[in-house]
Amino acid sequence: MIKAFTDNLGDTVGVSSSQVRKDFSMLGISGNKRGGYVISELLNDLSGIIGSTHQEKIIVVGCGNIGRALIHYNGFRHDTFFVAAGFDIAAERINKEINATIPILLMEELENYIKDNKVRLAIIAVPDAVAHSTYENLIKYGIKGIVNFARVNLRDVAGVFVSNVNIELKIENLFYYLNFEEKNEKHEQQRI
Amino acid sequence: MIKAFTDNLGDTVGVSSSQVRKDFSMLGISGNKRGGYVISELLNDLSGIIGSTHQEKIIVVGCGNIGRALIHYNGFRHDTFFVAAGFDIAAERINKEINATIPILLMEELENYIKDNKVRLAIIAVPDAVAHSTYENLIKYGIKGIVNFARVNLRDVAGVFVSNVNIELKIENLFYYLNFEEKNEKHEQQRI
DNA sequence: TAGATTGTTAATCGATTAACAATC
DNA sequence: TAGATTGTTAATCGATTAACAATC
Numbered sequence: 001m002i003k004a005f006t007d008n009l010g011d012t013v014g015v016s017s018s019q020v021r022k023d024f025s026m027l028g029i030s031g032n033k034r035g036g037y038v039i040s041e042l043l044n045d046l047s048g049i050i051g052s053t054h055q056e057k058i059i060v061v062g063c064g065n066i067g068r069a070l071i072h073y074n075g076f077r078h079d080t081f082f083v084a085a086g087f088d089i090a091a092e093r094i095n096k097e098i099n100a101t102i103p104i105l106l107m108e109e110l111e112n113y114i115k116d117n118k119v120r121l122a123i124i125a126v127p128d129a130v131a132h133s134t135y136e137n138l139i140k141y142g143i144k145g146i147v148n149f150a151r152v153n154l155r156d157v158a159g160v161f162v163s164n165v166n167i168e169l170k171i172e173n174l175f176y177y178l179n180f181e182e183k184n185e186k187h188e189q190q191r192i
Numbered sequence: 193m194i195k196a197f198t199d200n201l202g203d204t205v206g207v208s209s210s211q212v213r214k215d216f217s218m219l220g221i222s223g224n225k226r227g228g229y230v231i232s233e234l235l236n237d238l239s240g241i242i243g244s245t246h247q248e249k250i251i252v253v254g255c256g257n258i259g260r261a262l263i264h265y266n267g268f269r270h271d272t273f274f275v276a277a278g279f280d281i282a283a284e285r286i287n288k289e290i291n292a293t294i295p296i297l298l299m300e301e302l303e304n305y306i307k308d309n310k311v312r313l314a315i316i317a318v319p320d321a322v323a324h325s326t327y328e329n330l331i332k333y334g335i336k337g338i339v340n341f342a343r344v345n346l347r348d349v350a351g352v353f354v355s356n357v358n359i360e361l362k363i364e365n366l367f368y369y370l371n372f373e374e375k376n377e378k379h380e381q382q383r384i
Numbered sequence: 385t386a387g388a389t390t391g392t393t394a395a396t397c398g399a400t401t402a403a404c405a406a407t408c
Numbered sequence: 409t410a411g412a413t414t415g416t417t418a419a420t421c422g423a424t425t426a427a428c429a430a431t432c
Binding site: 197198199209213214216217222223224225226227228229 | 388389
């Protein structure tokens with residue numbers, strides 16, 4: 001019976017023990033005073049809270065470099081969700097090229113596919129220029145959650161949650177921090 | 193001479209006008225009372241602040257699905273940075289397969305490449321299991337900024353900035369929100 | 385001038401952390 | 409029992425927003 005304590009748990013994910021206790025408290029998860037949390041029970045409680053979205057279908061819209069990488073990424077594909085299909089305006093060509101096990105379908109089939117399969121979550125990996133219209137369509141077709149890789153800021157609307165990735169922005173932010181740090185170091189040295 | 197006001201600017205990026213004014217104030221960017229900001233000047237000021245990291249080399253470590261997508265992604269590749277090389281334990285094979293313009297080099301060459309080319313920023317796209325050791329090596333070799341796509345939480349250390357992406361976690365979070373929302377809606381309906 | 389918008393200060397909000405009583 | 413760890417409340421911190429004087 002493997003146990004863990006809030007400071008262990010916090011350490012491994014990079015938050016404070018207070019944070020862990022607070023979160024657990026809010027989620028209604030309780031441990032044993034002085035005894036910590038039994039890992040197996042904890043996992044059980046958590047998966048109960050997360051909701052058993054067993055093998056929910058998600059789709060990838062746009063099958064360029066990023067889209068295809070996500071479709072073939074074997075990293076995920078576990079209990080909670082899997083990529084069921086990709087969509088692209090050049091579906092046939094891509095299908096021929098990559099000989100995929102996950103089908104790439106035409107954009108025209110998007111609406112029906114979402115509705116027929118009750119897809120709730122989509123990944124946007126289309127070119128920036130069409131990201132916003134894609135987003136609007138997805139919402140119209142009933143998608144409730146979106147991960148967006150295009151470099152436009154898509155926003156949450158009522159009942160729809162959007163998570164913007166924007167790798168380029170991340171990289172630029174990092175450079176900003178680096179340059180800032182460097183500048184400060186120089187100042188430090190001058191002062192000494 | 194195109195102008196913009198803090199509420200326009202805020203709107204387009206999804207923040208409040210106060211926020212924009214606050215940020216500009218802290219960055220030392222000033223506009224004209226009643227006249228807003230001249231876009232061209234604003235861009236100028238901003239690029240001055242961001243620091244002119246002209247055409248800085250970044251590298252991608254791990255050339256699986258995600259890594260290769262990033263290497264071939266033509267989305268970025270603009271003034272501030274570009275992907276100069278990829279690294280993988282199976283460099284030759286991958287090079288043969290993809291016939292790339294950006295070279296994929298062997299992991300053994302990583303240290304020298306970083307030092308010779310003064311690379312400051314790296315993207316980690318290796319399998320989860322080796323992400324942490326890759327991270328430690330990169331830091332040892334002098335990397336100062338990391339974007340991490342592996343599903344492990346890598347942390348900032350002194351002078352090194354890490355940005356964790358973890359797409360799977362994002363998707364799971366979205367499902368959590370969706371399920372939560374759904375549950376609440378049901379309760380709403382029951383109450384009515 | 386009157387009206388509009390900046391820039392900055394104060395107020396608010398929320399999230400994180402610290403502290404500590406409860407208790408195993 | 410003494411010691412350790414939870415669970416919760418209070419204190420702190422930071423970030424966001426509101427407000428408003430300055431002024432173009």
